[in-house]
Amino acid sequence: MAFPQEIVPELISYLKNLERRGIKSLYLDAATSELNVEPESSRVTPDHPEPEPKDTPVATPAATASVAGLLAELETKVKVCTECGLHEGRTNSVFGTGDPATKVLFIGEGPGRDEDIQGLPFVGRSGQLLTKILAAIDLERKDVYITNMVKCRPPNNRDPQENEVRCCEQYLKVQIDLIKPRIICALGRIAAQWLLDKTTSLGEMRKSEHAYRGIPVLVTYHPAALLRNPGLKKAAWEDFKRLRDILTD
Numbered sequence: 001m002a003f004p005q006e007i008v009p010e011l012i013s014y015l016k017n018l019e020r021r022g023i024k025s026l027y028l029d030a031a032t033s034e035l036n037v038e039p040e041s042s043r044v045t046p047d048h049p050e051p052e053p054k055d056t057p058v059a060t061p062a063a064t065a066s067v068a069g070l071l072a073e074l075e076t077k078v079k080v081c082t083e084c085g086l087h088e089g090r091t092n093s094v095f096g097t098g099d100p101a102t103k104v105l106f107i108g109e110g111p112g113r114d115e116d117i118q119g120l121p122f123v124g125r126s127g128q129l130l131t132k133i134l135a136a137i138d139l140e141r142k143d144v145y146i147t148n149m150v151k152c153r154p155p156n157n158r159d160p161q162e163n164e165v166r167c168c169e170q171y172l173k174v175q176i177d178l179i180k181p182r183i184i185c186a187l188g189r190i191a192a193q194w195l196l197d198k199t200t201s202l203g204e205m206r207k208s209e210h211a212y213r214g215i216p217v218l219v220t221y222h223p224a225a226l227l228r229n230p231g232l233k234k235a236a237w238e239d240f241k242r243l244r245d246i247l248t249d
């Protein structure tokens with residue numbers, strides 16, 4: 001059936017209006033009812049039903065709200081979690097923050113001192129550097145989701161131990177399943193090794209393409225490593241440019 005060209009200007013104007021209101025996707029029926037256009041589904045004869053779409057559905061505002069609700073529910077569990085020894089030293093757990101409908105999920109290692117105090121990920125010097133790098137590839141923190149492998153601070157900023165990661169992975173797995181990002185960016189060796197189930201070095205892992213349960217994974221240095229060793233910044237910048245290219249494809 002030919003698309004009714006006379007509604008195109010009105011449709012474009014409607015979509016631009018939604019974009020200005022921050023709505024990135026919508027139910028077809030909602031759009032068609034507001035446009036006073038007969039929905040495609042109502043024109044399908046019962047003998048020839050439309051096949052179920054096979055692609056992953058685009059996040060709708062309603063779906064995003066329910067993901068946010070489920071994430072909030074999970075966060076309340078994390079706040080009282082005592083499943084590993086890290087809970088003993090925490091001021092606050094650090095669940096993660098950002099847009100539940102994001103295309104890119106960043107995963108670091110664990111909260112540091114500032115994060116433990118504020119209950120938010122990547123708010124210290126490393127976080128400030130990450131924010132600057134994101135801005136350089138036209139991303140704002142509110143547009144991405146950032147979390148860590150472990151949700152409670154390891155003492156003296158040591159690496160999370162394997163048993164702590166194994167205890168805490170239950171939360172990260174659900175976060176990934178709910179957010180369904182288009183790409184995951186592993187910040188540092190601990191996140192990369194867990195996501196890829198490998199023990200190879202970060203330097204090796206960042207040279208190849210990977211996936212976690214079908215989701216592409218880009219491996220790069222943790223911002224704290226860039227602060228300790230500014231010589232790594234050039235390589236990290238190449239990784240982030242690759243991320244930008246993937247997201248704008």
Ligand code: SF4
Pocket residue numbers: 078081082083084085086087093150151152164167168
């Ligand atoms: S690090 Fe994870 S598993 Fe350990 S106490 Fe905190 S929330 Fe629970």
